[in-house]
Amino acid sequence: MCLPKEEGGLGFRSLFDVSKALCAKLWWRFRTSNTLWANFMWNKYCKKQYPQYVQWKGGTQVWKLVLEARENIEQLIWWETKNGTSNIWFDNWTKLSALHYVLPDIQIDESIEDVKDLIGGNEWNVSRLQQLLPADVVEYILEELELREISEQFLVHGTCLDKEIMLWKFKLPVDEVLATIGINIVSRCCCCIERRHETIDHMFLIGDFAKTVWNWFSSAAGILMNCCQIWKWRNTRLLGGNMSMYKVLHESNQNIHLLRRIRFPSMQNIPDKWPDFIDYFESFRPVIRTLVVKWQLPAKGWFKCNTGGAARGNSGPSYIAFCDRNEEGNLIYTAGQTIANGNILIAEALAIKKGVDYCISHQLVPLVVETDSLAMKMFISGTWEVPWSITLVVQEINRLMRGNMVIVEHIYREGNGLADILTNYVFDFAGTQHFHNFQDLPIKAKRLFNMDKAQIPNLKIRHGKDNRL
Incomplete structure (x- = not known):
């Protein structure tokens, strides 16, 4: 009945195949989404285990069918290396399948879990790779897997935001942009000692002043959005004013605290120092209270x-x-x-x-x-x-x-x-x-x-x- 009409069947879709496809889709959503359902299933069935190894020990039949679909789809999910939060051993980040699957005899070092532990700066840590993996796998990683440059993206608490989504969409009047519209001037960046050519990347990412600002904040929590303060400092210097680097850092820190007061007004005694501030929020856990609400039937005769x-x-x-x-x-x-x-x-x-x-x-x-x-x-x-x-x-x-x-x-x-x-x-x-x-x-x-x-x-x-x- 499920064969095509050209082959003598009736053209019905196989309910078995439909069920497998739906369960595979549920596993995909469970592994890749951050929905209420995914978080619930994760905390109920995989709280202290890797989802790739969880076995069905009771629970709903849906979960049992999803685990059966896992065997077909898990190795087809490729985790792109961005900020390195994929698991080294159990996630398919090499496009070869998960390492524990292709290298069943490998000795797993449980002290090293994330791919970012294999990265030093913007390059692969070759010595670390050679300690953990066979030579042919290391050679494949170095040749086939390229790391994206930090200058091509912002890392905000584990999220990569491409430049196109940020203020690069706007035509900021730096010397590089002015030259594209026919305004040719001698380009000298006022943000660094060597007075190099002023471009957007130089202004906000790789210039002396930008590096100092980013390094101050990134020492505790990745890279945050300090572009507004850098742009303000640049314009002040360009127009003959004076604005110290410490004032830029102070204003950026002050803006973050103002944002915190608006977003979390109930939180008190938050430290002022940036590293302590980050430690405080990393240990923060929201309290979620639930109340069962039900529309009640009216009393008899009402x-x-x-x-x-x-x-x-x-x-x-x-x-x-x-x-x-x-x-x-x-x-x-x-x-x-x-x-x-x-x-x-x-x-x-x-x-x-x-x-x-x-x-x-x-x-x-x-x-x-x-x-x-x-x-x-x-x-x-x-x-x-x-x-x-x-x-x-x-x-x-x-x-x-x-x-x-x-x-x-x-x-x-x-x-x-x-x-x-x-x-x-x-x-x-x-x-x-x-x-x-x-x-x-x-x-x-x-x-x-x-x-x-x-x-x-x-x-x-x-x-x-x-x-x-």
Whole structure:
């Protein structure tokens, strides 16, 4: 049946081959991506072992099939030598396959793991290679595997950023660039004693001043982006000003600390000295807190209305949506629409008003209204003072609730996904949307609806304060 029609078959795809291909793709993603799934599988099955040697000792059938696919695909994955983080013995960085596979009798030195341990400067460490590997393999590495020059890339915490992605895209007016547009001047770099020809590479990478700045920071943590300070120093010198090298280093260090305060405001007592600063962050481990959030079915005889609002900017087009369900989690009615310009608070308030108004007018009471805006719950209950912009809307909500069994509760955004995705649907297609049954819902909304009805929980993930080892 799986043979081509020309060969007498029916042309069906072999499910066995499809399964092998999918499992091979999962192994590729497990080895090469940094996704939540890959990190989870790595910590569950390969935490203290090399993935190339892990054996199936229980677990999911998917993992078992992925390990079977590993035998076919692992040796076909080639790890390009850039910053040298590939494993010498178990990763295929030579294009010959992993060394433990092609040289099964070799004595593995476990004290040397990464390829970078075989590199000295910008060249292969020949003596180290000869100590560890046979002569023919060493000869092949020296002839076939070329190391990229450091001047052709920036190394930022293990990531190679080519010049084309950096500020080389911009036409900085150094002498080299000026000459290409017909402005010919005597080129003398003001950043070094010998006054050499000023090029971008010389200015930012190989000049005397640039080398001093890079060496200061690279002594602790690779190469960072100090180009802005170098360019500022160059222009100051070119225009007759005076700016010491120590000031450049101080300003670069100060900028890094300012960035740290913005990115990690909760972290305190961070050392000022650059080497200590790097040691501190290398030992940093984020604390991840998780909370199980689940949309709860309403009590028997009750109805539930989930609401959501969104706005483009502080005063831009706004969108609202609400979704009504019964005690069994079945859809009764959902609607979304575009409203006048406003902010997110006004949109959330109007969404609650529309939802409550519809439910009361259609006898969908007693009613629980859920919103992911804690502020709106506090405003409606009178706990917080109501802003003037939504005073009339809150008063109208309280008027509708008066005399009816209506409760307003707060729910985390992860449990209010259906209302949010319907709001985004209106946001994308700009207009009024009505849905009376499950079949009419958008595909993404159907998925969330089924998860809510089946009481499948979501995870709310938060990063806590720093936790240092």
